Amino acid sequence: MAWDQTRLLAVATLSTALVLGSLWYNDVVTVEIKWPVRGKKGISKMKTGFVAPKGIEQLIGNTPMVRINSLSDATGCEIYGKMEVQNPGGSAKDRVALAIIENAEAQNLITPHSGDMIFEGTSGSTGISLAMLCRAKGYIAHIVVPDDTSQEKVDLLENLGAVVHKVRPAGIADPKQYVNYAKAAAMEINNNPENKHRALFADQFENEANWKTHYDHTGPEIYSQISEVLPKGKTLDAFITGAGTGGTISGVSKYLKERLPHVKVVISDPPGSGFYNKVKYGVMFDLKEKEGTRRRHQVDTVVEGIGLNRITRNFSAGSDYIDDAIRVKDEESVKMAKYLVDNDGLFVGSSSAVNCVATYKYAKQLGPGHTIVTILCDSGSRHLSKFWKLAKESASIKDLSQL
Numbered sequence: 447m448a449w450d451q452t453r454l455l456a457v458a459t460l461s462t463a464l465v466l467g468s469l470w471y472n473d474v475v476t477v478e479i480k481w482p483v484r485g486k487k488g489i490s491k492m493k494t495g496f497v498a499p500k501g502i503e504q505l506i507g508n509t510p511m512v513r514i515n516s517l518s519d520a521t522g523c524e525i526y527g528k529m530e531v532q533n534p535g536g537s538a539k540d541r542v543a544l545a546i547i548e549n550a551e552a553q554n555l556i557t558p559h560s561g562d563m564i565f566e567g568t569s570g571s572t573g574i575s576l577a578m579l580c581r582a583k584g585y586i587a588h589i590v591v592p593d594d595t596s597q598e599k600v601d602l603l604e605n606l607g608a609v610v611h612k613v614r615p616a617g618i619a620d621p622k623q624y625v626n627y628a629k630a631a632a633m634e635i636n637n638n639p640e641n642k643h644r645a646l647f648a649d650q651f652e653n654e655a656n657w658k659t660h661y662d663h664t665g666p667e668i669y670s671q672i673s674e675v676l677p678k679g680k681t682l683d684a685f686i687t688g689a690g691t692g693g694t695i696s697g698v699s700k701y702l703k704e705r706l707p708h709v710k711v712v713i714s715d716p717p718g719s720g721f722y723n724k725v726k727y728g729v730m731f732d733l734k735e736k737e738g739t740r741r742r743h744q745v746d747t748v749v750e751g752i753g754l755n756r757i758t759r760n761f762s763a764g765s766d767y768i769d770d771a772i773r774v775k776d777e778e779s780v781k782m783a784k785y786l787v788d789n790d791g792l793f794v795g796s797s798s799a800v801n802c803v804a805t806y807k808y809a810k811q812l813g814p815g816h817t818i819v820t821i822l823c824d825s826g827s828r829h830l831s832k833f834w835k836l837a838k839e840s841a842s843i844k845d846l847s848q849l
């Protein structure tokens with residue numbers, strides 16, 4: 447008996463020591479919660495509000511907005527970036543591609559899973575978004591690109607199931623230019639009575655489904671998100687972004703200005719693009735366009751996705767809402783891209799870096815206490831071989847006055 451009591455005491459002491467020791471060692475006590483929990487009214491179920499999106503297209507839009515801390519702290523303004531990069535295809539072009547397809551379906555121009563095709567001339571984000579959505583919605587994407595488009599982009603499009611057509615680089619007046627080629631190829635299919643399948647030319651520059659989707663979705667999202675974060679008595683002061691087709695700036699500006707007429711809309715423009723002069727002086731002309739000085743690319747810059755030398759229907763739809771323009775040099779956008787990684791961990795593409803330079807400059811002009819929204823269009827990972835090659839090699843800057 448005495449021996450049993452001693453043994454029991456020894457076991458109890460040892461167990462207590464082990465438990466206390468393990469608590470001290472781990473410093474954390476894990477409490478296991480059994481699920482479901484039985485409450486007074488029976489078993490309660492957790493309400494998360496989660497509804498599984500039905501297909502990838504339902505993941506498009508409703509992107510978050512982030513405070514860009516480094517730019518806000520450096521200027522005394524509240525600067526927010528609309529994270530279009532978080533769309534499933536990695537850019538705002540998912541919205542545009544979806545709108546173009548749904549618009550065409552509503553007009554009975556194309557039918558899913560029938561062998562119908564969608565043609566577009568693009569080496570950029572729209573091709574990726576169209577290729578992705580064509581697979582999801584049952585179409586065949588035909589993407590026409592200049593034959594010097596990087597193999598990286600061609601591979602991406604092909605892996606997304608697109609048929610890629612390569613054509614010789616040419617000016618927009620040339621019928622064999624890649625956008626014109628895509629249009630002609632779609633028309634040829636539709637004009638052939640023997641062809642069972644139909645072809646849609648997506649036409650992102652002129653198709654007004656583009657700016658309308660930004661008016662219907664991106665604009666309202668920005669308006670409601672900024673209303674949530676602004677302190678009482680404060681308002682949105684400016685919206686700043688670049689233009690490729692012009693769809694984003696037109697749709698968002700129209701929506702915002704109809705509700706907040708005081709908001710300043712500013713276009714950020716890379717070198718070689720005509721938008722800056724068009725907004726500032728009413729003339730669509732850049733010095734780099736001068737006879738004999740133009741290089742191979744349509745807009746002479748390392749920046750991809752924004753800048754143009756012609757007025758598109760999507761730009762015209764909102765050009766009256768644009769108040770000002772800021773020209774951004776390539777070296778400024780390269781330094782900004784690096785600065786955003788160094789200070790915010792934001793790895794953005796070239797057009798987003800241009801937007802952030804213009805936003806910083808405009809915030810300095812406005813002075814502290816103002817609120818600005820810009821667009822973070824796509825990720826740096828889409829720009830590794832060109833823009834980010836330069837950014838990687840460039841020295842980091844300590845503060846933004848070194849831009």
Ligand SMILES: Cc1ncc(COP(=O)(O)O)c(C=O)c1O
Pocket residue numbers: 537570571572688689690691692693694695750751752795797798823824
């Ligand atoms: C990466 C990127 N950023 C910005 C834009 C400009 O958007 P929008 O065409 O609405 O003017 C584009 C357009 O192609 C783009 O590809």
